[in-house]
Amino acid sequence: MLISDNPKNLIEKLEIAKRQLKNAKTREEMLALSNYIYSLDESIAVVDETYTPNGKKSFLSDKDNEALDKKFYVHIDKLMRNFLENKDFHKNFFEIIFRKTDHAKRKIVEDDIITITTLSEEDYYNIFFDFMNRIGLEKCFDKYVKTKRIYTTSKSIEENTLGFTIFNPITKDSNILVDGLLDYDIFSMFTLAHEFGHVYDLNKFNGDMNSWNTHFYQSFNGEVIPKIFERLFVEFLLDNKIQVPETKILLGDMLNYNYEFVLASYIITLIPDIYLLDDSYLELSPTKIYKLVGEYFSKNNRVRKFINKCSNIDVKDTFQYSYGDVISMILKDRIKKDDYSLDSLKEFFEYRNKPFEIEMLEKLRVTPDRYVKLYKKDIELLKKPSN
Numbered sequence: 001m002l003i004s005d006n007p008k009n010l011i012e013k014l015e016i017a018k019r020q021l022k023n024a025k026t027r028e029e030m031l032a033l034s035n036y037i038y039s040l041d042e043s044i045a046v047v048d049e050t051y052t053p054n055g056k057k058s059f060l061s062d063k064d065n066e067a068l069d070k071k072f073y074v075h076i077d078k079l080m081r082n083f084l085e086n087k088d089f090h091k092n093f094f095e096i097i098f099r100k101t102d103h104a105k106r107k108i109v110e111d112d113i114i115t116i117t118t119l120s121e122e123d124y125y126n127i128f129f130d131f132m133n134r135i136g137l138e139k140c141f142d143k144y145v146k147t148k149r150i151y152t153t154s155k156s157i158e159e160n161t162l163g164f165t166i167f168n169p170i171t172k173d174s175n176i177l178v179d180g181l182l183d184y185d186i187f188s189m190f191t192l193a194h195e196f197g198h199v200y201d202l203n204k205f206n207g208d209m210n211s212w213n214t215h216f217y218q219s220f221n222g223e224v225i226p227k228i229f230e231r232l233f234v235e236f237l238l239d240n241k242i243q244v245p246e247t248k249i250l251l252g253d254m255l256n257y258n259y260e261f262v263l264a265s266y267i268i269t270l271i272p273d274i275y276l277l278d279d280s281y282l283e284l285s286p287t288k289i290y291k292l293v294g295e296y297f298s299k300n301n302r303v304r305k306f307i308n309k310c311s312n313i314d315v316k317d318t319f320q321y322s323y324g325d326v327i328s329m330i331l332k333d334r335i336k337k338d339d340y341s342l343d344s345l346k347e348f349f350e351y352r353n354k355p356f357e358i359e360m361l362e363k364l365r366v367t368p369d370r371y372v373k374l375y376k377k378d379i380e381l382l383k384k385p386s387n
Contacts, residue, residue: 006047028208032209033169083315086356116187119186129142131233140199162191164176174199178191194230197228223324223328225328232340248382258321262326264313282313293307330364331344
């Protein structure tokens with residue numbers, strides 16, 4: 001069986017992690033492990049409906065929980081200070097991308113409604129194996145299948161989440177969860193490609209627990225590799241003419257979602273610092289947000305509609321996905337030119353663990369113009385007849 005719904009192995013890993021937590025020697029190690037344990041505990045609950053999660057605070061004493069809360073907020077405070085120090089750069093960067101992709105996005109042709117093809121487990125395995133083989137990771141995929149590390153959930157995970165990866169930073173052991181409401185089709189395969197991007201990224205991590213927590217809490221680089229895997233997967237399907245109409249739906253959805261994260265990032269940079277310093281921007285109503293930023297959009301009704309439906313403009317999540325999109329577009333192109341060798345990512349991994357640095361973008365030759373050029377190229381690909 002390709003995907004497991006048996007939580008036994010996860011429960012065993014939870015017990016191991018709790019013992020590791022008791023033996024942790026530093027606050028940084030405790031913070032990293034407690035986050036993993038909480039994620040694992042919640043994961044077991046969505047795999048097994050009979051399991052009751054223990055909750056984030058139940059694994060440690062009140063004193064230790066209080067100390068970890070302080071450590072957590074130190075990391076988040078550093079993230080926000082770094083963001084504000086570079087706010088003008090972020091604003092200029094995403095304004096250029098928004099202005100240049102806004103018109104191009106309107107040219108996206110919506111495909112007619114089509115019947116989604118459900119694959120046999122064997123065909124599903126073979127297609128994904130061939131994709132992983134293309135990027136040199138077929139052994140990794142086989143290992144995760146044979147050791148039952150890919151789980152399906154007994155219920156929908158949470159809103160807008162189709163899968164996630166849980167990773168123990170001490171043992172470097174990881175497991176993938178895919179929403180149980182998804183079928184054996186290329187859409188769940190797309191989610192699987194994203195999560196294997198996390199597996200590859202996390203297993204390349206090299207550093208102490210302080211570096212890990214910096215990467216986890218302060219960096220905008222956490223979604224770059226998964227977004228690269230998404231793009232490589234879609235390109236693999238198109239190159240091999242696998243379910244082209246459905247693949248183009250994937251591509252169109254990807255372009256739309258990425259546009260929205262870019263727009264959300266630009267909007268955040270327009271919000272006055274006073275609301276960002278104390279996180280009160282998270283409580284602003286859509287009406288208030290539009291009053292603060294509307295002058296920059298010349299009464300753009302589409303922007304107003306976007307703000308009205310936008311349920312999350314959190315700095316960390318939003319910029320992780322927007323920079324993940326922009327950087328992945330350019331690095332994917334480099335991987336393609338390098339005959340699909342992931343060695344092209346070595347330079348990125350030198351910077352991945354750090355807080356945001358303009359130098360990283362310069363080194364990787366990531367610019368708004370290069371991104372826009374590739375974005376428009378994808379739109380032209382989308383407009384080609386499916387047959």
